[in-house]
Amino acid sequence: MIDWRRRLRRIYRNPLILKDGLARMRSWWAPGVVALYLAILGLFACLFFALSLSTAPRAWGLARVGSTAFAALALAQLGLVCLFAPGVAAGAISGERERQTLDVLMVSGVTSLSVVWGKLVASIAFLLLLIASALPLFATVFLFGGIDVQQFVITQVLTVVTAVTAGALSLFWSAAFRRTLISTVTAYAATFAATVGTLVLGAILTQIAYTSSPAARTGTPPDVHPILFFNPGYAMGALLLQPSGAQLHTGRLAQLVLLATGPASQSGPVIEPWQAALTVQLALVAVSFLGAVLLLRGRRGRESPSAG
Amino acid sequence: MIAVDGLTKRFGKHLALQGLEFTVPQGEIFGFLGPNGAGKTTTIRILATLTRPDAGVATIGGIRVDRDRFGVQKLMGYVPDYFGVYDRLTAVEYLEFYAGCHDLPPRQGRRVAHELLELVALADRAGDQVDALSRGMKQRLCLARALVHNPQVLLLDEPASGLDPRARVDMRELIRELRRMGKTILVSSHIVPEMEELCTWIGVIEHGRMVAVGPKADVLRRAATGRRVRIELADADEARIEAARERLDGQAGVLAVEAEDGVLEVSLGEELAQHRLLRDLVEAGFDVAAFTPVAGSLSDVFLGLTGTEEEEEEEMAG
8 A cells, every 4th residue: 555644755854865965975076076066167257257358348337247247157057067967867876776776775665756756856956066056156246237136046946947857867867777877878968969959959940940931031030949949048048148038929939839830929928938948847857757767667577587 | 474376487588487386484494495597586586576477476474575565575674695885875874774765763773773783793883884894794784784674574695695604604693593583584595505504494496496395304304205215234244234235236226225334225216115125124034123214415405306407408418
C-alpha cells in the first residue's frame, strides 16, 4: 500500500540531499567551481565595463552603461549556468550506478521518485549557490542604475529556472545511461541544443519568414519565430534591452506555433518572451523529471544476467 | 520465512532460472551453493526486489516480492557481492544516511548507527571515511548497513568474496551472531567448506534448478546414502578381511573395496541397495560388527550434484 504521508515527507526530508550535499562540499571541486565561476563572471564584468566606458558615446551616461553591463552580465551568467549544470547533474544517477551503490539504494525503502527528487534538489542547490555567489557582482552593477527591481528579479528567476531546466535535462540523461561520460556528453549536447541551438535556429527561421513576408517591404519589425520566442537567452535579452518591444498576443503566438497564415491575431492576453520561456522550461522540467523517474523505475525489467 | 515456488527468469536466450523451488524456515542459515552462472545472484536479486521474475512466486515473510516491494524491503536486508562506496562520507554518516532512507528519525538513526558499528567491531573507525577502510571492514560495514532497519531476513550474496582468512572468520562469526539474534539468513557462496561449517540448511543450484535442498544433515545423508559404506567384522583377522574383500569385490554394483586397519570401505553403485550387501555378508558367514553409511563432505555432495551435466557435455564434446 502506498504511504502518501511518507512520500510527501520525502519532499522536504530527503536523505539524498544531505548526503550528496555533504559529499560535494567536502571535495576541492565545490570551492574550485565557485571560484572559477566568479572569476569568469568578474573578469567578464570588468572587461565589459572598461570597454563600455572607453567606447560608449558621452551622451549615454552611467545609467545606460550600467543597464548594458547588467544585460551582458546576466546573459553571461545564463551561459555559464548552462555550461555548469550538466557537469553538476549529469553524473548524479549514472554515478550511483558506476559506484555500484544504486542497487543498495533502491532496496533501502526509497522510491524512484524520491531518488530523482533528491538528486535534482542536491544538484540545483549547488547551482543556486553559484547564482547566489554572483549576487554581489550584480548588486554592484545594479548601483549604476538603468535597471529596475522588477527586471532584476525576473532576470534572477529566469536564471534559476534555466538552471533547474538544464539540471533536470541532465538528470534525465543520467538516468538513461549507465556511464557518466556518455550521460555528460549527451546532457551537454541537449542543453546546447535547447539554448544556443534554438537561438540560432529561431533567428534563421525568423529571418527566412521575414524576407518572404509583406512586412519586409513596409519595414515593419518581424514577428519572431516561436522557437526563438521560447528561448531563455532571447527572453532575457528582450527583457533587458527592449522591455516593451517583444511581447505578442497569445492568439498571434498560437498562429506562429501552428504555422497559420492570414492577418496577425490581436486576440488573447499579451505575453512577454520571459513568460513564454518560463512556461516552456517548467514544462521541460516536468517531462525530464517524470522521464527520469520512469527510467529508474523501469530498470528492474531491463536487468542483464548476473554472475552467480 | 522465505518461500520460492516455480521461479523462472530469462535474459534473452539465456534461461537463468527454471522453475526454482525452495523454502527457508525462520531462524536458519541457508547456504545457497552453486557454480558460477548457476543462478544464485539472480535468485537473490529477485528476492531483494531488484529483478522481476518472468514466472513463479517468491515471498519473504508471506509478502510477494513482485507485489509489495516496500513491504519486503522492510523485512529484508541485502548485501550484494560488491561493495560500492560513497566518497567523503564517514562510516557513521554512511549508516545514518541509510537509516534516513529507512525513515528512522535522525536521533534514532545516529544511535542505531553507533550500535551497529559496535556489533561489527568498527566502533573505533566511526569517524573514518568509508573509502579508507579495508575490504574486510567495508564488508562488515555493508552488513551493518543492511541491518539499520532491523530486518528479520538477510540476503548475503558472496559475503566472504575477496576477504583474507582472518576477515572470513570474522564474517562467519558475525553471521552466527546474527542467527543468535533471531535473523533468518540466506547466504550464497561457492566456498563450500566454509558453508559446511556455517550453514544449517543447504540448497544446491545448478543451471537454474535446485538439485538438493533441506537441512544440512539431510542433504549430506541423502547424497551420501548408497555411495560408501564402512564395514567392521567381529573376527577381524587378516585372512577373514581378505576373504570378505574378495567376496564384496565380486558383487555386482560394488565399485571398489578398500581394506585398512581391519576396516572395509566399500564404494557402491546406485543400483546396489545396502541391505542386500549386508544380507549377503551375513549369509556368507561373516560376523558383521558394524555397518555404517559414510557421510560425505559437503564438497563431495556439491561436486557430485553439480558436475554431472558438465561431465556429460565434456564427454559428448570429446
